[in-house]
Amino acid sequence: MNANKLTDKQFEKFCLLIKERLGIHIGEAKRELVQSKVSKLMRENDLSCASYDEYYNLILPGNNSLWTTFVDEITIHKTNFFREDNHFNFIRDKMDTILKNNPRIFKNFEIRVWSSACSTGDEAYTIAMVLKEYLPPGINIKILATDISSKVISEAQQAEYILDSEDLINPYYLNKYFIKNENKYRIINDIKNLVSFRTFNLMNAFPFKNNFDIIFCRNVMIYFDSPTQEELIKKFYNVLVPGGLLFIGHSESLTQKQYKFNYLQPTIYMRTEQ
Ligand SMILES: C[S@@+](CC[C@H](N)C(=O)[O-])C[C@H]1O[C@@H](n2cnc3c(N)ncnc32)[C@H](O)[C@@H]1O
Numbered sequence: 001m002n003a004n005k006l007t008d009k010q011f012e013k014f015c016l017l018i019k020e021r022l023g024i025h026i027g028e029a030k031r032e033l034v035q036s037k038v039s040k041l042m043r044e045n046d047l048s049c050a051s052y053d054e055y056y057n058l059i060l061p062g063n064n065s066l067w068t069t070f071v072d073e074i075t076i077h078k079t080n081f082f083r084e085d086n087h088f089n090f091i092r093d094k095m096d097t098i099l100k101n102n103p104r105i106f107k108n109f110e111i112r113v114w115s116s117a118c119s120t121g122d123e124a125y126t127i128a129m130v131l132k133e134y135l136p137p138g139i140n141i142k143i144l145a146t147d148i149s150s151k152v153i154s155e156a157q158q159a160e161y162i163l164d165s166e167d168l169i170n171p172y173y174l175n176k177y178f179i180k181n182e183n184k185y186r187i188i189n190d191i192k193n194l195v196s197f198r199t200f201n202l203m204n205a206f207p208f209k210n211n212f213d214i215i216f217c218r219n220v221m222i223y224f225d226s227p228t229q230e231e232l233i234k235k236f237y238n239v240l241v242p243g244g245l246l247f248i249g250h251s252e253s254l255t256q257k258q259y260k261f262n263y264l265q266p267t268i269y270m271r272t273e274q
Pocket residue numbers: 021022023024075076077078079080083116117118119120123146147148149152200201202203217218219220249
């Protein structure tokens with residue numbers, strides 16, 4: 001185990017790497033956390049004799065399993081079913097307006113949604129259940145769910161959950177869309193099949209052929225600095241259809257950087273221009 005403290009220079013090196021690769025800004029307040037996470041990774045990967053600098057050089061190429069486990073460890077994955085349920089209530093209550101503002105959905109008989117920092121998939125499966133309930137019949141639901149951490153993506157693909165008190169699942173949804181298996185709840189295939197999971201770094205150029213009707217980007221922009229958020233919002237704007245919606249987390253805001261989004265409600269925005 002590496003019991004040494006990270007020097008200022010070492011801490012700066014890790015912070016810079018995290019900022020450049022993941023967009024995540026780490027302040028001085030997180031120094032001990034970074035140090036304990038890095039020490040843990042060095043221990044777990046049997047790199048007990050490596051120094052922080054050696055470990056840094058090992059993850060630097062960015063294309064090996066040490067880098068992958070570093071990303072899994074350094075990112076925060078807190079999520080729940082029906083988290084910030086005002087978004088799901090908005091979809092339920094405003095479905096007619098959503099369809100009126102975005103005629104593409106009825107024209108193509110499909111809705112394309114992106115859960116862009118999906119963690120273990122709770123958000124994407126919640127979206128799937130709510131759309132299944134409230135979209136008019138006959139409209140195909142296509143949900144892309146992405147996250148930078150491959151660990152959470154493989155958990156999401158399992159679609160099996162131990163629920164806790166922060167999962168606000170109404171018994172109606174629980175009975176209809178989950179199957180209880182001992183202490184776990186499994187998402188039924190009709191819902192699971194609506195979602196495709198991939199690893200994807202939001203700092204990369206967006207490679208999509210078709211634009212989205214709805215994008216969820218919740219509780220990840222808080223980790224980015226202002227210019228990074230601004231850049232990301234522009235990229236979201238460019239991959240939304242006119243009339244498409246952007247949902248962001250409750251402690252995030254597009255104030256000062258609304259780009260050309262129309263504010264609908266706190267944390268809910270619409271792309272208006274062609
Ligand atoms: C706190 S979780 C939020 C999950 C979900 N959106 C919600 O609100 O419940 C933040 C997620 O963002 C992911 N993340 C962090 N940086 C990212 C990046 N640069 N690209 C893609 N995902 C990222 C993390 O791995 C983590 O799973």
